[in-house]
Amino acid sequence: MTVSLDCEQVAKRLSQELPGSVVTVEKPAIVIRTERLREVAEFLRGNPDFEFNYLANLTAVDYLDYFEVVYHLVSLTHNYSLVLKVRCYDRVKPTVPSVVDIWRAADFQEREVYDLMGIVFDGHPNLKRLLLWEGFVGHPLRKDYL
Amino acid sequence: MMTLLEEFRAWLSAALPEWAAYLIAGIVGIFVVLGFVLTLVIVFIWYERRLLGRFQIRLGPNRLGPEGIFQPIATALKILIKEDVVPEKADRVVHWLAPIVVFVPVLMVFAVIPLSQGAILADLNVGVLYLVAVGSVSAVGIYMAGWGSNNKYALIAAMRTVAQIVSYELPVVLSLLGVVLMVGSLSMTKTVEAQVVPFIVMQPLGFLIFFLGALAEMNRCPFDLLEADSEIVAGYHTEYSGMKFAMFYLGEYGHALAYACIITTLFLGGWRGPVLPPFLWFLIKVVAVFSLIVWLRATLPRLRVDQLMAFAWKGLFPMALINIFVVAVEMLWLVDISRWLVVATNIVLAVVLILAWSRLFVLGRGRVEV
Amino acid sequence: MTLKTEPFILNVGPQHPSTHGVFRMRVTLDGEVVVDLEPVIGYLHRGIEKLAESRTYTQIIPLTDRLDYLASMTNNFGYVLAVEKLGGIKVPERAEYLRIIMAELMRISSHLMAVGFFLNDLGAMMTPVLYMWREREKIMDLFEMVCGQRLTYNYMRVGGVSQDIPDEFLPALKRFIDEMPRFIDEYEQLLSQNEILLVRTKGVGVLPRETAINIGASGPVLRASGVKWDIRKADPYSIYDRFDFEVPVGSTGDCYDRYWVRIQEMRQSVRIVAQAVKQLPAGEICVKVKQPLRLPAGEVYGHVEAPKGELGFYLVSDGSIAPYRLHIRPPTLINLTALRDMVIGWKIADLIVIFGSIDVCLGEIDR
Numbered sequence: 001m002t003v004s005l006d007c008e009q010v011a012k013r014l015s016q017e018l019p020g021s022v023v024t025v026e027k028p029a030i031v032i033r034t035e036r037l038r039e040v041a042e043f044l045r046g047n048p049d050f051e052f053n054y055l056a057n058l059t060a061v062d063y064l065d066y067f068e069v070v071y072h073l074v075s076l077t078h079n080y081s082l083v084l085k086v087r088c089y090d091r092v093k094p095t096v097p098s099v100v101d102i103w104r105a106a107d108f109q110e111r112e113v114y115d116l117m118g119i120v121f122d123g124h125p126n127l128k129r130l131l132l133w134e135g136f137v138g139h140p141l142r143k144d145y146l
Numbered sequence: 147m148m149t150l151l152e153e154f155r156a157w158l159s160a161a162l163p164e165w166a167a168y169l170i171a172g173i174v175g176i177f178v179v180l181g182f183v184l185t186l187v188i189v190f191i192w193y194e195r196r197l198l199g200r201f202q203i204r205l206g207p208n209r210l211g212p213e214g215i216f217q218p219i220a221t222a223l224k225i226l227i228k229e230d231v232v233p234e235k236a237d238r239v240v241h242w243l244a245p246i247v248v249f250v251p252v253l254m255v256f257a258v259i260p261l262s263q264g265a266i267l268a269d270l271n272v273g274v275l276y277l278v279a280v281g282s283v284s285a286v287g288i289y290m291a292g293w294g295s296n297n298k299y300a301l302i303a304a305m306r307t308v309a310q311i312v313s314y315e316l317p318v319v320l321s322l323l324g325v326v327l328m329v330g331s332l333s334m335t336k337t338v339e340a341q342v343v344p345f346i347v348m349q350p351l352g353f354l355i356f357f358l359g360a361l362a363e364m365n366r367c368p369f370d371l372l373e374a375d376s377e378i379v380a381g382y383h384t385e386y387s388g389m390k391f392a393m394f395y396l397g398e399y400g401h402a403l404a405y406a407c408i409i410t411t412l413f414l415g416g417w418r419g420p421v422l423p424p425f426l427w428f429l430i431k432v433v434a435v436f437s438l439i440v441w442l443r444a445t446l447p448r449l450r451v452d453q454l455m456a457f458a459w460k461g462l463f464p465m466a467l468i469n470i471f472v473v474a475v476e477m478l479w480l481v482d483i484s485r486w487l488v489v490a491t492n493i494v495l496a497v498v499l500i501l502a503w504s505r506l507f508v509l510g511r512g513r514v515e516v
Numbered sequence: 517m518t519l520k521t522e523p524f525i526l527n528v529g530p531q532h533p534s535t536h537g538v539f540r541m542r543v544t545l546d547g548e549v550v551v552d553l554e555p556v557i558g559y560l561h562r563g564i565e566k567l568a569e570s571r572t573y574t575q576i577i578p579l580t581d582r583l584d585y586l587a588s589m590t591n592n593f594g595y596v597l598a599v600e601k602l603g604g605i606k607v608p609e610r611a612e613y614l615r616i617i618m619a620e621l622m623r624i625s626s627h628l629m630a631v632g633f634f635l636n637d638l639g640a641m642m643t644p645v646l647y648m649w650r651e652r653e654k655i656m657d658l659f660e661m662v663c664g665q666r667l668t669y670n671y672m673r674v675g676g677v678s679q680d681i682p683d684e685f686l687p688a689l690k691r692f693i694d695e696m697p698r699f700i701d702e703y704e705q706l707l708s709q710n711e712i713l714l715v716r717t718k719g720v721g722v723l724p725r726e727t728a729i730n731i732g733a734s735g736p737v738l739r740a741s742g743v744k745w746d747i748r749k750a751d752p753y754s755i756y757d758r759f760d761f762e763v764p765v766g767s768t769g770d771c772y773d774r775y776w777v778r779i780q781e782m783r784q785s786v787r788i789v790a791q792a793v794k795q796l797p798a799g800e801i802c803v804k805v806k807q808p809l810r811l812p813a814g815e816v817y818g819h820v821e822a823p824k825g826e827l828g829f830y831l832v833s834d835g836s837i838a839p840y841r842l843h844i845r846p847p848t849l850i851n852l853t854a855l856r857d858m859v860i861g862w863k864i865a866d867l868i869v870i871f872g873s874i875d876v877c878l879g880e881i882d883r
Contacts, residue, residue, distance in 0.1 A: 002751035053730070056732065056845065061832055076729060079751075105731050108852070129558075130557065130558065131558040131561040132558060133558065202642060202647075367639070367641060368712055370639070376636060376638070376868055379532060444643050445643065447710065449712060450863055451548055451865065
């Protein structure tokens with residue numbers, strides 16, 4: 001059975017190792033400071049206690065006040081799971097650092113989020129629209145797109 | 147001995163001037179062969195579809211006429227009234243000429259095939275050479291089709307054609323030489339007459355090489371790379387429709403029929419056989435060979451292009467060389483002692499060579515660093 | 517004299533016999549060798565995620581049918597599991613068993629298609645496909661008995677399944693379970709030792725273990741690369757912990773392993789179905805759920821082992837009758853990340869074979 005790690009404890013550990021990286025804990029997820037996402041990702045992937053080597057799912061939700069990008073991580077070695085979130089409050093050009101070079105699974109999923117939600121992933125090698133065609137106006141999954 | 151056609155001409159020339167008799171006899175002969183070939187091709191199209199249906203646990207076309215025998219005619223009618231689409235940037239002359247260049251040589255092959263004792267259009271004394279020469283012309287047509295279509299898939303197929311047909315020509319011709327050595331003549335009629343024991347028994351290895359080579363030459367499974375539908379859509383005839391496509395289609399079946407006839411003549415003893423009339427024996431053998439071809443098509447996946455080439459150059463070609471060498475030696479010394487000694491040697495040779503090659507020879511895995 | 521050559525670009529698809537739908541690959545070729553590849557998708561995009569935001573929870577079930585249309589039952593299953601997980605809804609025993617039976621039959625059916633068309637991509641003219649369709653047809657008949665549909669089943673409901681099985685279902689299913697292992701033997705006899713199949717697939721399109729994990733591959737693609745990861749075992753949902761089955765694992769991660777894993781998985785699925793039929797209890801098939809269904813505010817990520825990989829549903833609810841956000845994790849889209857790596861340097865014929873060995877379904881990729 002996959003153990004979903006206790007967010008509080010992981011957050012505590014993260015605050016120790018990378019001070020200031022955690023914004024808050026909202027069960028079932030840890031909200032990470034956007035600009036420190038890559039550090040946290042590298043730590044979680046590399047640390048032998050966690051070894052989150054598998055990015056199962058990456059998506060984004062539009063809460064009108066802010067965008068939330070959700071990362072579902074799985075460790076195939078320990079059979080753990082963990083949910084990370086980052087938020088961005090800029091509606092004009094929301095930007096989140098890309099994790100493609102850490103988990104290549106993010107490649108198409110970040111492109112999809114960019115396409116449908118309009119979040120720019122900084123550092124993505126090939127950030128183009130995935131499902132819609134080039135030249136499509138708007139980002140359909142945003143709540144204000146009708 | 148005179149062929150039926152020569153007798154007919156002699157009979158005509160009693161009443162007509164020599165040139166008229168020659169002309170009339172020629173035209174009648176051509177029409178008889180044409181009728182025979184086209185009828186048989188139509189029947190074979192139906193036969194293949196039904197047989198494939200059997201292999202694939204389905205029925206195959208069975209609605210039109212008894213057992214669906216009229217289905218190919220309906221198909222032909224449908225194809226004839228279809229629009230003939232030519233790509234805008236195609237080379238129109240080459241595109242138009244290609245189906246003809248493919249189809250005509252196939253028909254020409256039948257001129258030297260003896261359907262029965264004396265039933266041959268032209269008993270050339272260089273029959274086998276003629277076969278080889280005419281048979282490879284259609285490669286040019288296929289190349290023209292691929293080149294003239296202005297389509298990348300067709301172009302890939304065209305390049306494959308050149309590589310494949312040129313490569314397989316060698317083992318095919320070399321294995322034919324074994325037969326020629328045994329007969330001592332290039333004439334097709336003489337070849338049949340020489341087969342007291344069919345050459346498939348005398349030269350099993352030669353037969354295998356020729357059969358596999360022939361499969362590649364008529365681009366049948368597992369060597370159907372020219373029109374590999376899962377890779378390059380329809381290969382060289384991707385951009386063809388209507389009557390021109392029908393020419394390719396007929397040409398393909400005509401090719402298969404031609405090779406079935408050639409194999410029958412050269413290796414299975416042609417029209418020879420007990421009890422039944424010679425013509426019927428010929429047909430039975432042709433149908434048997436054709437069924438084998440269909441069986442392979444229904445069963446085997448396709449080889450990749452580099453494996454195909456490796457198979458020709460590293461597999462069939464050296465085997466064919468060894469085969470011809472051994473046959474030559476046998477014809478010098480062994481055949482006078484006993485024919486059955488030759489048979490035994492050749493069967494042993496075939497078994498040993500095939501086992502050796504299957505052990506030692508691995509088809510390439512084929513990744514290229516880029 | 518040196519010949520000047522230059523690579524050329526070939527658009528394989530969206531209309532091509534072997535792209536399994538409307539997939540398009542922009543391939544750069546050097547002769548026959550693939551130098552570069554870029555997948556282009558979106559030809560079947562219907563905006564299911566956006567549509568779902570204006571549908572009630574029950575109305576979304578037919579939408580999930582249209583994701584991976586070769587495995588509709590599994591999609592239903594994954595979706596209702598996610599909803600039940602968020603709503604804390606308990607499903608009757610009988611419904612659990614029926615769901616498992618359907619999901620595993622669906623896996624067999626999907627793998628039959630996958631293996632059959634994989635062979636078609638190899639150039640075996642339709643014969644393996646038609647042999648596999650013979651058995652797939654029986655599964656379709658079984659599904660038709662339970663829900664009247666052969667492709668988009670819309671069978672499962674939040675809280676159970678839509679209708680109980682008819683009387684003729686179980687005898688037909690038992691006959692199928694008895695026959696199927698022999699048919700799988702028959703496929704293996706026909707295919708597994710075929711010399712041409714071996715030279716075309718062994719060592720072709722290798723996906724190394726580390727890469728497979730890193731690109732987030734799942735399902736047979738991941739397991740063929742030697743990772744023993746099956747959500748049915750790793751994170752047992754529904755009642756999978758009650759069944760005895762094995763997870764076949766490949767060793768090299770080449771096309772042959774992916775083919776082999778699928779064949780073995782069919783055997784395991786037959787085992788699971790046989791056990792489920794034996795244990796099938798009587799009783800209710802669906803709990804009463806208040807309609808329209810309202811879920812408590814919150815979020816959930818539910819995942820199932822679909823035939824093609826990990827199918828995930830990320831559901832955000834704001835307490836209304838429709839989800840605030842529904843995200844579907846399509847297994848094959850993410851498996852496709854590896855396509856470029858696997859095909860570079862191989863011939864165009866291998867490109868088709870490698871693509872076929874991933875087993876994609878465009879309904880799911882484009883959503």
